[in-house]
Amino acid sequence: MDVYAYLKENQSRFVKELCDYVRFPSVSAQPPHRDDLSRCARWLTDHCRQIGLEARLVKTAGHPIVVAQTPRKRAGHRPHFVVYGHYDVQPPEPFELWKTPPFEPRIAGRFLYGRGASDNKGQHLAHLKAVEAYLQTGTELPCDLTFIFEGEEEVGSQSLPEFLRHNQKALRCDAVVVSDSGIPSLKFPALTYALRGIAAVEVRLDGASRDLHSGIYGGSLDNPAMVLCEMLAQLRDAKGRVKVPGFYDKVLPLSAFERKQMARLPYHEPGYRKFLGVRELNGEKGYTAGEQRTARPTVEINGLTSGYQGPGSKTIIPAWASAKLTFRLVPRQEPIRIQKLVTQYLKRLCPRTVRLTVTPGHGGEPYLVSPQGPQAQAALRALKTAFRNEPVLIREGGSIPIVTDFKKILKADTLLLGLGLPEDNVHSPNERFSLDCFAKGMDMSARLWPELSQATLRRPKA
């Protein structure tokens, strides 16, 4: 029996296994579930062994990491790929909004409902089922595979970087494959080839040494809340561009090819506005909404704090005012440089009437894999065959910090091959996973390894 016939024949068992897997309430954010995470990790380790992988449980300061690999046959130039996933899930609360209990998986139509079904148990189980098909049918894999499943993705992946560093040599690989994101629809299978980065900055202005009576003193000294507004109003221009000098200097412009790809994605402006709940959109002139939110850098105020915020009024000149800012970055922009430029600009804008403190926060590198490179092309071929639809190339506006870790520690690019759908309700009640995505995902994974191995072997050495 060949790999694809095996996958087809065992579908109903795979769905049952996914149900077993979803049944573990592996909520990493909630300490009472610690044992559930351990039990879930053990189940996963055992499952990996049952399908023919060599698997082990790695203890960490937090929840364990499950590592599984294809039986060692490493010889010569056989490519090696790492597949990443996470077995921990988001908290299920609020329970009352779930139609059926979050950890009692239920199938309705072509969907499996349950917390973690899409994020991320279903998505990485598809990869395990594909490798099971190879191993159980005795079909030779053209590459070595190492699976890494962590239990702390939903709480910041604290233990993962250390694990990667400790196993840097063993994990040296030609690419990382991650299915932990989404595709626009079954008709639009997608490769996510770029992510935005982030640079956080906190701005605080101190005025008088205490809140002052606004009647007695108002008019003779600057109000830090007013100065803050005046400074922040200088962060973007009428065209929606960030006014920080040098901000766009290193931005890699969108190519005509990319913009054409993006234009293929389904988009309905009135629907998007309704979904957000706004009357009118606004973004950088000259770009579509899709480009603005995934491929262009921005500034956002995440929070404002000053003075009296309770009911009614308190007639004070607040002693201080602060704002939390994040800049979303695109490929070639560097978080630390951006934080420096922003700090310089704010210093320049700040009058001597208040004292400015700029505190740089976290930074995350933007990410880009050339969509025209051989590995991306290989992934697109696998997607096209599995989904029977022309795949799209997408950028995502958010950041996935582990991707930067893989790049920094393993020196490997990541192929983001999401299997989720926009309607999956990830992080929300009634999370579900499409069984079509599950099936097509296994098929795609099975096709990916020959394609990717060939592309890797043909790739010029760096």
Next chain:
Amino acid sequence: MDVYAYLKENQSRFVKELCDYVRFPSVSAQPPHRDDLSRCARWLTDHCRQIGLEARLVKTAGHPIVVAQTPRKRAGHRPHFVVYGHYDVQPPEPFELWKTPPFEPRIAGRFLYGRGASDNKGQHLAHLKAVEAYLQTGTELPCDLTFIFEGEEEVGSQSLPEFLRHNQKALRCDAVVVSDSGIPSLKFPALTYALRGIAAVEVRLDGASRDLHSGIYGGSLDNPAMVLCEMLAQLRDAKGRVKVPGFYDKVLPLSAFERKQMARLPYHEPGYRKFLGVRELNGEKGYTAGEQRTARPTVEINGLTSGYQGPGSKTIIPAWASAKLTFRLVPRQEPIRIQKLVTQYLKRLCPRTVRLTVTPGHGGEPYLVSPQGPQAQAALRALKTAFRNEPVLIREGGSIPIVTDFKKILKADTLLLGLGLPEDNVHSPNERFSLDCFAKGMDMSARLWPELSQATLRRPKA
């Protein structure tokens, strides 16, 4: 014995009486002190009777009002003046910062320490001692006097307007005298002839129907916190003037005479900056700091609220942002008109990408008594003789809402003849009252009635 000799002879008894009065912990803001307020009001009523006044206690929904009047001799055109004071005091907390207990009055040098000594027990007791001198020496007063002492000044004077309305006829008068403010120093006795008014406005901008992930959506829609900053930054120009169209239309300009008076006040910029804790001042160009904070209108942001305000960062586009604003107004500006102009301006500035809600808050009329009018001149003469120094005319930047009530309900102007000093620590630990101010205050009050009566009788009828 004449009035002034009587005052001189009885000083030490007066100080003892003030100590008795200060001993009542009449903290209106604290419900456990309710009985202390009643006891204090009864003591005050009895005291008024002892010195020869007709006095009664008036119950209110809150704390009682004490009303006392000179024995009725009203005939023909005898002027009638109302003297206002309050027997309630600010909470004494924090206790640990008091050198001696707040309700155990202590005399050190020429100061009497205790909560309420300056604000306001000592200041209105000076007026009572002056009238006592007239009554006990059998000196005829040239006018009728009615004293009103409330017990809710520190908690908003809730019951006073109703009391004034209910007794509108009996309280019809030629002027109200209030000693509940300050003078720059003993060398600068002062008449406060103008107060600023206030117009409060709350601004809220609503964007998306919920906080959004700033990575996934940021760049394609407006951030309400950013739009709020951009709008508020349009409230003043580089010269420190309020940019709301029509805002200055009705402003009564400062006269050369007034500016000359203000320039007489002691002012030391480095000292003022140090007191505030700022490196540099900033206000409307073309005016001194003293003018800016008392005689020019302003806008202040009293509070800003949006998004995430806790530690670290949360990468959201906040669903809404809000600001509390107050405009300080000067004579001829009308709070309701200003609220309308501000609302119109904000509506004009607001883009269609967010929903604007402007909620008008409280308003208070600015106040002005002509400093060159006969009553003001009479008060200045009394001040000059009592303090043996040329008095100054001052404006205050804050608002005293009861002054507006007197104008609206009693149709009478108020002469603000403060007896406090800047170092009195009112509303703070170690409140004290200058015994010199006490003595000079009695003297001034005794001299005020003949001066004021004459000025009133000579005044052309409105």
